[in-house]
Amino acid sequence: MATERHHFELAKGINGLDKIVLRESRGRSAEVYLYGSHVTSWKNENGEELLHLSSKAIFKPPKPIRGGIPLCFPQFSNFGTLESHGFARNRIWEVEANPPPLPLNSCSSAFVDLILRPTEEDLKIWPHNFEFRLRVALGTEGELTLTSRIRNTNSDGKPFTFTFAYHTYFSVSDINEVRVEGLETLDYLDNLKNRERFTEQGDAITFESEVDKIYLSTPTKIAILDHEKKRTFVIRKDGLADAVVWNPWDKKSKTISDLGDEDYKYMLCVEAAAIERPITLKPGEEWKGRLELSAVPSSYSSGQLDPKKVLE
Ligand code: TA6
Secondary structure, three states: OOOHHHOEEEEEOHHHOEEEEEEOOOOOEEEEEOEOOEEEEEEOOOOOEOEOEOOOOOOOOOOOOOEOEOEEOOOOOOOOOOOOOOOHHHOEOEEOOOOOOOOOOOOEEEEEEEEEOOOHHHHHHOOOOEEEEEEEEEEOOOOEEEEEEEEEOOOOOOOEEEEEEEOOEEEOOOHHHEEEEOOOOOEEEEHHHOOEEEEOOOOOEEOOOOEEEEEOOOOOEEEEEEOOOOEEEEEEEEOOOEEEEEEOHHHHHOOOOOOOOOHHHHEEEEEEEEEEEEEEEOOOOEEEEEEEEEEEEOOEEOOEEOHHHHHO
């Protein structure tokens, strides 16, 4: 029986698409479209949106929704022959009432389980049977957790291999005022330079032009410090070795039809991913990849403690 703690609402979203609304008693919320199992909203107790949704997002299949948290599966970007970022983000998922048990975070205030299985058409482009289960949970501290479980259900004995990403678009006050910590000194593949491998130098990452990098073997915790908002996003991840950092900046934005020209100023993608070492599953095997996002007040200002905050 569903208890109030695990309550979610099914509602109609943009263009009549079905969406799930998760609510927490202090007013925090999250929304997930069944189209793509796509988290489009995550709000804090003041009703502030923490994810960036494109001002020109098109909620119309087969175009994936621009912004929020698109799921890239079974292929990240063009690392393979499928459409960019695979097809999971533009399929209609189902709510699953009784998924195989997943240890429940006792701090979850609301969650929903969703599932995607391939159709006959999907099998023509990617000939593998799978079950992709996603749990989206909103915690009592407002944290948003996405747990993906992908199982090989092939009956022909064949393994399959995939790449994956939670392509999260964070909402930031001003991209020029943001820094990312946790990726310093790591190796990355630069998508703007034919995926050549480089090593990140020195300090935290800041932004002043287009960035599209795949950081390799990253730590399980990464932080985005938003100086102006005095807010830090903390990204915790399991099973996802890599982290993509993307901001299209002004010129590239103009080439993306469903992204507003000015959106790049207010968004930053930091994507927990498995790219460099693709995941291979034999029949019956399951992979799990977990992402936990929290937004906490920050007392950082360019790496320094903010004296005002400390005095408070
Ligand atoms: O994750 C970064 C990236 O792969 C970029 O190269 C950029 O093209 C972006 O994703 C958006 O991809 P999309 O297919 O959603 O337009």
